[in-house]
Amino acid sequence: MDIKVALVGNPNTGKSTLFNRLTGLNQKIGNFPGITVDKKTGFMKMIDGKQAEIIDLPGTYSLYPKSSDESIVFQVLADQKNSAHPDVIVLIADASNLKRNMLLYSQVADLGIPMILALNMIDLAEKQGIEVNVDKLAQKLGIQVVSISARNNIGIDRLKQAIANTTKIATQLQDVDVNSLAPEAINAIKSKLNSDNDYYALQVLHQHEYLNFFSNQEQEEIEQIEQSHKFESSKVQAAETVVRYQHLSKLLADVVTDSGRAQKFSFSDKLDAILTHKVWGFAIFLLILFIIFNAIFAWSSYPMDWIEGGFGFVTEMGHEYLPAGMLTDLLLDGVIAGLGGIFVFIPQIAILFAFISILEDTGYMARVTFMMDKIMSKVGLNGKSVVPMIGSLACAVPSIMAARNIENWKDRMITIMVTPLISCSARLPVYILIISLIIPSENLFGIFNMQGLALMVMYLVGIVAAVLVAWVMKFIIKTKERSYFIMELPIYRMPRWKNVFYTMYEKSKTFIIEAGKVIIAISIILWVMATFGPGDRFENIDKKYASALADTTRNTAHIETLIATEKLENSYVGILGHWIEPAIRPLGYDWKIGIGLITSFAAREAFVGTMATIYSVDGGDEDTSTIRERMEASVNSKTGLPVYTFATGISLMLFYAFAMQCMSTVAIVYRETKGWKWPIIQLSYMTAMAYVAALIAYQLLK
Structure with missing residues (x-):
């Protein structure tokens, strides 16, 4: 690259939108060197034809970090050897x-x-009546x-031109005498680090423990300087912030004029008075969920x-026109059946993410x-x-990573431990x-769709469970840290429909690709395990029904279905399912559901693909009914009742x-907590909760 450009800014300033506008689809995600923060x-391509690498640094209100993400900003800007x-x-x-x-700008x-x-x-x-004299500033x-306006693609070419032309270092703020805040400690650090920058030295004093480019010996020496000069980080930080805001007030006094302030806040406050009301706010939120x-x-x-x-149709045509044999069965009853069980849910996945995107875009x-x-x-x-927790409606993995922004260790650990309970x-x-x-x-009272209501209840069950488990962990996990919450509410906006x-599109594609890879692998393994069995079991089944098939007066299709079912039960997958069945029978599950539970540990949605593959093998070549029809018609061989009762x-x-x-969730919890203690605790308590809840529900409702 000809030039590296870092995007720095407060949260909710449109930094990510600008990043997307500058780079388009030419992006990649990695990790900053030595740490697990996303890079x-x-x-x-700039106006002059040169190539620029754009680095989107985490949003922060100041250079003083309150989380591991925010500490990256100073770490990247201060270390000239850092690749970013x-x-x-x-x-x-x-x-x-x-x-x-401008506080962050001045720092x-x-x-x-x-x-x-x-x-x-x-x-x-400008719509809010705020005018900024850009030239004077x-x-x-x-x-x-x-x-x-990154959102509306205004001024982006001018910004690209500015990036190509810039060589200027900002004028140091004359009214902010950084050295006077802690002169002895700052001068000692400057001397040690051979630096002439007062503010760099001050920030090293504040946050050297976050900076991984210092050796252990250098860390100890900086700590000694801090102690010997009685450097009090919190007091110096407060003093610096006050001085900077005093200077900024003077700086912006004749630069910014606001003629619409009262009207702007009147509209925002009126809307927030309803949407954040302690009663109506929650009622509106539940209505939106429904x-x-x-x-x-x-x-x-x-x-x-x-x-x-x-x-x-593809399966039917395949069985009709493709040559009969093992490869055709693998393709149609294994791969196609498994993928069909996932592709069918694309519309619902797309609708869910569309609503989440709209709620985020509007500021709600x-x-x-x-x-x-x-x-x-x-x-x-x-x-x-x-x-x-809301992000877990999409996926728990990035949501657990997002918990890094929680400053308090106890709050962060509890959040990580309960986030997977939110239905993804x-x-x-x-x-x-x-x-x-x-x-x-059907509709309840002519308005409420019963299936939609049931789905909402399942999501609320996960949310309530997460809150209750968090309350229990509040007493188990101990810490002396104080917890606080600071957040800026963005302005209300119309969603960007594009x-x-x-x-x-992106979320549906990711769902298909990520789930599809797992489903294809599992479907192939399941098909092989469901098509073959140990010893001569399959040969004995063929011999058992040979005379019945030879009898032209018998229903051949029914006999073939019986053969397929018996072979499935005697296959490797059938043997495994029957082996675990005693443990899951009290929950109301048969051995086929048990296989689904095992395979879905790779990915929850694999349950659907597993059912599609198993019932495809079970149904025989002539069965063209859908997975739902096959599951609905399935009967427990011991009780004679439908398998899928209420x-x-x-x-x-x-x-x-x-x-x-x-x-994937287990792996990311291991990475975020840097050990196996918390993932094992999480896996154990969630499995126990699942088994007990399922057991109680079945025994009460059967």
Whole structure:
């Protein structure tokens, strides 16, 4: 790359939107060297034809870190040997709240790296009656200032031109005498590190323990300087913040004019008074949840039928036109059947992510976080725990990683431990399949779709369970740290429909690719295990029914179905299923469901693919019914009753609501907690919860 550009800014300033605008799809995710914080980089072709590497640093309100993510910002900017150390900094500021954003600017400017100030959301600021004199601000700061709207692609070319041309280091803030805050300690650090930058030395004193580019000996020497000069980090930080804000007030006095402040806050406050009300706010949130889950069933029925019918047609045509044999059976009854069980849920996955994207884009999700803080604090969490918990509606893995932003260790650990209880998108296919079998598709009181209501209840069960487990862990996990919650509520906006549709596409594609890889592998293994058996069991079954098949007066199709069923029970997968059946029979499960439970530990949604493969092998070549029809018609050979009764269905959904059932989640908890202690505890308590809840539900409802 010809140049490295770091994007720095407060949360909610549109930094990620600008990153996407500059890099398009030319992005990749990795880790910063030596740590498990995500490093998001992309590549951009500049106006002059040069190539730029764009690095999206974590959002932070200041250079003083409150989490491992925020500590990365100073670590990258301060260490010239760091692979992400930039040649140019683009500091993104919200033009409608410039004073608060400029605190971070003033700190970064004092590090002496060439930089550009990008005033984002300039169009929204103008609508709110806020005017920024860009030329005057640029003259005062001594750097290029560019007004942009990343959301609406305004000023992006000017910003690219500024990046290509910039060599200027921001004028140091003359009124902020950093050295006077702790002169002896700062001078000692400058001498030791051979640096002439006062602010770099001050930040080293504040946060050297976060900086991994210092050796153990250097850390000890810095600590000795800190102690010998009686450096008090919190007092110096407070004094610096006060001085900087005093200077910024003078700096911006004749730069920013706000003629619409009263009107702007009046509208926002009126809307928030309703949406964050202690009673109506929660009622509205529950109503929104119901609308989402009702839509998941109501809007997806036709496309699901089309997809299901399409896979059924492919299977039927395959058996009719492809040469009979083992390879055809593997392709149609193994791979195609398994994939069909996943593809059919694409419409519902897309609808779920569309709604989540809309709630985030409008700013409503931040209000949910704010509302939940009081409840969360009573059960040992804080409002920031809501972000990973809501994110778990999509997937627990990135949500557990998002818990790094929680400053308090106890709050972070409890959040990690309960986050997998929130029902993720991988559970959605299981819920939908079971609900379609046991809940009638009709409206309650002519309004409420019963299947949508059942799906909403399953999601609420996960949320309630997470809150209750967090409350228990509040008394088990001990710490002396104080917990606090600070959050800025973004302004209300119309959702970006292009972004919504892109999210639907990306999440659906990721679901198919990630789930598809697992499903294909499991389907092939299952097909092999279901097609072959030990010894001469299959030969004996063929001999048993040979005379019946030869009798032309008998129903040949029925006999072939009996042969397929008996062979399945005597196959390797049947033997394994019967071996574990005694442990799961009290839950209302047969051996086929048991196989689904085992395979779904690789990925929860693998349960659906497993059922599709097993019932495809069980049904024989002539059976062209769908997986739901086969499961609905399946009968317990011992009791003669349907396998999927209401009691069994509720038991199975509760098992999946509480069980870990995901190798990826176990792996990420191990990575985040740096050991096996917490993953083992989590896997154990969730499995126990799942078994007990499923047992109680089945025994009460059967």
